[in-house]
Amino acid sequence: MxxxxxxxxxxxxxxxxxxxxxxxxxxxxxxxxxxxxxxxxxxxxxxxxxxxxxxxxxxxxxxxxxxTLGHGYAPVVEAVRDAIGDGVSFTRPSVWELRAAERFLAQVPGADMVKFAKNGSDVTTAAVRLARAATGRPLVAICRSQPFFSTDDWFIGSTAMPGGVPAEHRACTVGFDYNDLDSLRTVLDAHPGQVACVILEAASSTAEPEPGFLAGLRRLADQDGFVLVFDEIICGMRWSRHGAQHVYGVRPDLSCWGKALGNGFPIAALAGRRELMERGGLRTDDSRVFLVSTTHGPETGGLAAYLAVDDEYERRDxxxxxxxxxxxxxxxxxxxxxxxxxxxxxxxxxxxxxxxxxxxxxxxxxxxxxxxxxxxxxxxxxxxxxxxxxxxxxxxxxxxxxxxxxxxxxxxxxxxxxxGGVEGLLEGRPVAPALREHAAPRRIS
Incomplete structure (x- = not known):
């Protein structure tokens, strides 16, 4: 055709x-x-x-x-239209922030506090910064068999496109393998008392957790003192309304959410234990952490979209x-x-x-x-x-x-x-990995 x-x-x-x-x-x-x-x-x-x-x-x-609900899904679009008709951004918190926070923390029972933002990188980087502040440690351990965590230096320095990331920043990110607790133990042994957090997707399109893997991560976090961070940006609202942490019964210290929260409207969330999250607030005696502070994070449209999406998830499975x-x-x-x-x-x-x-x-x-x-x-x-x-x-x-x-x-x-090949059948060049050091030699036009 x-x-x-x-x-x-x-x-x-x-x-x-x-x-x-x-x-x-x-x-x-x-x-x-x-x-x-x-x-x-x-x-x-x-x-x-x-x-x-x-x-x-x-x-x-x-x-x-x-x-997840479809392009142009009317209940979400109408909720956003109604909300932004009364204003989008104010100099003080809006009632939408309270409504969304109460709903989200009821949706994710393992979380005590939440901070909203606009994209996944905002919240994963905030989680890393918070973990470093709480532990006084520099290193971030990422699951190297999972494709993407952030556009910020702590992750991009570990990819095939590290240009612009100082070498000393790249050295602060170390990797372990999914479903392999021994690979993480090796990292911890090689860097004793230096790993601030372990960040991973609890599950992915290519791998489900083997029995005991996530529980083993929880035990290692409690023993070693690192902060366990679940990246729920894909899994949350797709594996379960309550996240992969609910499906597998393991509570992380922090979790990062995005994507399906707004059915395409921009909204993300960092959630976690009160004793960690409050370090970015006003009820702490510790040195404060610059957690997430964005002009557009709490704009009314994204929060209204989230609430309308969650209404649908409550109404139907x-x-x-x-x-x-x-x-x-x-x-x-x-x-x-x-x-x-x-x-x-x-x-x-x-x-x-x-x-x-x-x-x-x-x-x-x-x-x-x-x-x-x-x-x-x-x-x-x-x-x-x-x-x-x-x-x-x-x-x-x-x-x-x-x-x-x-x-x-x-x-x-x-x-x-x-x-034995695609020659004569494929019209043009093959696709290339999205993250690669050099652009394709063929000129793009």
């Missing part, structure tokens, strides 16, 4: 002239999509989007996992809906893959609420070229997504279209496997 992307291509070229990378998030960059097939979106409704050329797609990923839809999609796609004998090369991975697909070459190795070919064929048949991460807005019709798109993509994939 042929689709015209010419208007999107012109807009993308102009974006590259005006915006570094042509997008405001690396994961949204045109280098993450097949060449000349990177739609520029005009509007969305439910789980479908329309681009500048009038193409419509079933979307997955849904705003980098931030949209959104997580159960996403789970059922994800299970149906995973089973259907796996069935199509099995029917043509490509089980070893196209795989659907992860929990139903956060499905990924793996694309492997003839030798069963992960392949960016084969991934790009798969993305290309999905786009041609009406599916936009770097994953199969679902929302509660996806309908049976959306899933049926997706399964049909996969069915049509697989014969092309099989041809590439028979040829």
């Amino acid at each position: 042929s689709r015209d992307f010419s208007a999107s291509a012109r807009a993308q070229a102009r974006l590259h002239e005006l915006v570094p990378g042509g997008a405001h998030t690396y994961a949204r960059g045109s280098d993450q999509y097949p060449e000349h097939m990177a739609p520029v979106i005009v509007r969305g409704a439910g789980a479908r989007v329309e681009d500048l050329d009038g193409n419509t797609f079933v979307e997955y990923g849904m705003g980098l996992r931030s949209v 959104v997580v159960a809906e996403m789970t059922a839809l994800g299970q149906r999609l995973a089973e259907a796609v796996r069935g199509e893959v099995a029917a043509v004998g490509l089980d070893d090369h196209v795989r659907v991975l992860g929990p139903p609420v956060s499905l990924l697909f793996a694309t492997l070459d003839r030798d069963c190795r992960p392949s960016q070229a084969f991934r790009t070919l798969f993305l290309q064929e999905l786009l041609r048949h009406g599916v936009l997504g770097q994953s199969f991460v679902i929302s509660a807005a996806h309908t049976d019709a959306d899933l049926d279209l997706t399964v049909e798109a996969v069915r049509r993509a697989l014969p092309v994939y099989a041809q590439a496997l028979e040829r």
Whole structure:
């Protein structure tokens, strides 16, 4: 099926002239999509989007996992419209801050206090700073098998794009492996009394915690004195309304929330134990910590969006809906893959609420070229997504279209496997890792 992307291509070229990378998030960059097939979106409704050329797609990923109720979800949009009609930002706290804090702390019973912000990096960096102040220690231990924690120096210095981060800052971040308590013990032994905090996602699209792993982290934190931080930015409101900490029954000292809190509206939260959080307040005898202090963190629109989202989660079991839809999609796609004998090369991975697909070459190795070919064929048949991460807005019709798109993509994939590569089938260059030191040698236009 042929689709015209010419208007999107012109807009993308102009974006590259005006915006570094042509997008405001690396994961949204045109280098993450097949060449000349990177739609520029005009509007969305439910789980479908329309681009500048009038193409419509079933979307997955849904705003980098931030949209669980669907694009333009009326109850949330109306709540935001009503709130901002009475003002957005004031010189004193608004009643929305009290309402949102009371609701959030009821939603996350393990937390005593909360501070709202606008994005995940605000709150993960605040957690790191708070942990360092509380412990008097310099080092941050990150789970190195998980992809992203912050745009700030303490994390970016550990990535393939460390430019601009001083070497001494990079040395303050150390790594351990998920589901491997011994790897963390090795870090603690190598840096006795120096690790301020351990930060990780309790679970992810690629790995669930093995029995005893999270409880073991809790014991190590209590023994060693580091602060245990759960990154709930993806898991919170997707694994459970109460977060992955609730699912697995382990209470962190601090937790960081974002994405689905506002169904795409910008809001994030840092929550945790009172004795830690109060160090950023006025009821402490310790030296105060500059925790989170932002002009736009408590603007009324984001807080109203959160409250409207939580209303929906209280009214209906959104997580159960996403789970059922994800299970149906995973089973259907796996069935199509099995029917043509490509089980070893196209795989659907992860929990139903956060499905990924793996694309492997003839030798069963992960392949960016084969991934790009798969993305290309999905786009041609009406599916936009770097994953199969679902929302509660996806309908049976959306899933049926997706399964049909996969069915049509697989014969092309099989041809590439028979040829030993994508040459002659892939139009343009393969996608590249979003975080990499050097831009692609081919000029982006």
